[in-house]
Amino acid sequence: MTETSRDSQAEIIDGLRQLLKKQVPLDASTNIVRDLQLDSLAVMDFIMSLEDRFEIVIPLDRVAEVETLGELARVVDELRGRN
Amino acid sequence: MSILSKFAPLRQTYDSLRSVGQNPFEMVFEDMLSSTEGVYKGRKTILLGTNNYLGLTFDEACIEEAVAAVRAHGTGTTGSRIANGSYGTHRELESSLAQYFDRKHCMVFSTGYQANLGMLSTLAGKGDYLLLDTDSHASIYDGARLGHAEVVRFRHNDPDDLYKRLKRLSDLPGEKLVVVEGIYSMLGDTAPLREFADVKRQMGAWLMVDEAHSLGVLGANGRGLAEEAGVEADCDFVVGTFSKSLGSVGGFCVSNIDDFDILRVACRPYMFTASLPPSIMASTIMALRRMQDEPERRQRLHENAQRLYHGLRKLGFAVGPQCSPIVSVAVSDAPLAVEFWNRLLEGGVYLNLALPPATPTPAPLLRSSVSAVHTPAQIDRAVQLFEAVGRQLGVLPPVVNAARKRQAPVATPIPGHAEVAMVASGGAR
Numbered sequence: 476m477t478e479t480s481r482d483s484q485a486e487i488i489d490g491l492r493q494l495l496k497k498q499v500p501l502d503a504s505t506n507i508v509r510d511l512q513l514d515s516l517a518v519m520d521f522i523m524s525l526e527d528r529f530e531i532v533i534p535l536d537r538v539a540e541v542e543t544l545g546e547l548a549r550v551v552d553e554l555r556g557r558n
Numbered sequence: 559m560s561i562l563s564k565f566a567p568l569r570q571t572y573d574s575l576r577s578v579g580q581n582p583f584e585m586v587f588e589d590m591l592s593s594t595e596g597v598y599k600g601r602k603t604i605l606l607g608t609n610n611y612l613g614l615t616f617d618e619a620c621i622e623e624a625v626a627a628v629r630a631h632g633t634g635t636t637g638s639r640i641a642n643g644s645y646g647t648h649r650e651l652e653s654s655l656a657q658y659f660d661r662k663h664c665m666v667f668s669t670g671y672q673a674n675l676g677m678l679s680t681l682a683g684k685g686d687y688l689l690l691d692t693d694s695h696a697s698i699y700d701g702a703r704l705g706h707a708e709v710v711r712f713r714h715n716d717p718d719d720l721y722k723r724l725k726r727l728s729d730l731p732g733e734k735l736v737v738v739e740g741i742y743s744m745l746g747d748t749a750p751l752r753e754f755a756d757v758k759r760q761m762g763a764w765l766m767v768d769e770a771h772s773l774g775v776l777g778a779n780g781r782g783l784a785e786e787a788g789v790e791a792d793c794d795f796v797v798g799t800f801s802k803s804l805g806s807v808g809g810f811c812v813s814n815i816d817d818f819d820i821l822r823v824a825c826r827p828y829m830f831t832a833s834l835p836p837s838i839m840a841s842t843i844m845a846l847r848r849m850q851d852e853p854e855r856r857q858r859l860h861e862n863a864q865r866l867y868h869g870l871r872k873l874g875f876a877v878g879p880q881c882s883p884i885v886s887v888a889v890s891d892a893p894l895a896v897e898f899w900n901r902l903l904e905g906g907v908y909l910n911l912a913l914p915p916a917t918p919t920p921a922p923l924l925r926s927s928v929s930a931v932h933t934p935a936q937i938d939r940a941v942q943l944f945e946a947v948g949r950q951l952g953v954l955p956p957v958v959n960a961a962r963k964r965q966a967p968v969a970t971p972i973p974g975h976a977e978v979a980m981v982a983s984g985g986a987r
């Protein structure tokens with residue numbers, strides 16, 4: 476795992492903790508929809524907040540392929556590299 | 559395992575709706591008496607959720623034109639616009655629409671859904687970007703999915719947020735197409751189109767406006783939000799539908815862009831479907847004329863919208879952020895919404911029930927749309943029924959006695975849509 480990936484993941488987890496307002500174990504293997512029980516509206520809102528946090532755009536088709544926090548961090552990393 | 563097993567959770571939700579009474583998604587009207595009255599279970603029911611803004615579905619002239627066309631040209635075209643399915647009337651409707659919008663080009667699609675499916679998927683290709691408002695209609699999302707462009711969402715009705723996202727994309731190659739709606743179908747709010755047009759111009763993007771709910775409703779000539787906001791020149795593409803203010807079915811796109819007609823042989827949802835039947839062309843051409851000849855319909859529509867919106871708002875219901883012919887009341891949860899909807903129906907008023915995720919927030923909506931041909935008495939009846947059911951179900955506070963009423967503050971703050979959404983979602987949004 477690269478340094479930025481850990482940074483992205485830490486920031487994503489930090490953002491989720493604020494959103495969830497409850498203690499849930501969060502790591503790279505956490506399934507965003509199944510484990511966190513977020514509805515699709517909440518997931519999309521969270522993705523948009525990550526776009527702003529990292530100053531990137533995450534196209535919808537990239538969101539569709541993401542299931543876990545680790546996968547999300549990898550997508551964010553790749554897009555951070557692009558910008 | 560059945561191939562349909564994946565729908566088990568949806569099946570459960572759907573069946574639970576039935577347990578309350580009538581399932582809102584299985585409504586059948588036995589008869590239509592007029593643009594504002596139908597028959598449900600043998601009873602006359604006020605129709606307050608039909609998008610029939612100008613009340614043209616029973617217009618005598620439109621009916622006569624449709625009857626004459628079906629006799630002259632048959633029941634259907636049985637073919638595509640690019641094969642045997644283009645008749646003189648298809649071209650006549652296209653030129654009527656182009657003239658009405660003062661644009662060079664027009665394409666007519668078989669449904670409004672297909673107009674969005676076709677235009678979005680064809681205009682924005684591989685390497686291009688589609689920028690969609692988060693509250694966009696399903697047809698816009700589906701059009702985006704059908705095409706090969708990258709899809710980026712911006713916050714609802716937020717030109718600054720759009721600017722921010724376009725800025726992030728500014729160094730990347732590819733065309734950027736921004737899509738917004740004249741009136742949003744769930745809450746009836748309009749886009750800040752003037753500001754969106756500024757951003758579009760500044761960032762060199764293209765702009766498409768879906769006037770599905772605003773055609774015949776907004777603008778001095780009924781051309782929609784682009785006309786009302788005075789930014790028609792900035793709207794590169796205008797899409798719309800015949801199935802609301804024009805009282806039939808079908809969709810269209812008008813534009814001034816050079817070489818527009820190449821889309822006729824590139825746009826799959828236009829090419830690979832049968833064209834609209836002659837009767838639909840005939841009634842729609844007449845309805846378009848009616849709409850222009852009778853601006854008083856638009857006047858009456860807005861009077862009715864005011865009557866319903868302010869009637870419900872004054873009672874304390876959580877209506878949308880602005881008055882429009884779409885008047886939605888947000889309630890806290892789905893079981894309450896279904897119960898409320900059923901009681902309205904039992905009381906003789908039909909409207910639409912919208913449940914998340916079809917709604918912009920987790921709050922379910924009791925969604926009305928008024929028509930120019932509703933009588934004030936019909937609107938008042940609906941407001942009275944809303945009040946009665948609202949008090950029965952505790953959505954409104956019980957009526958207080960006169961002494962306590964006098965002590966109450968004069969202007970009770972009415973919870974806005976956002977606040978209600980916040981309550982409904984536990985403040986997560």
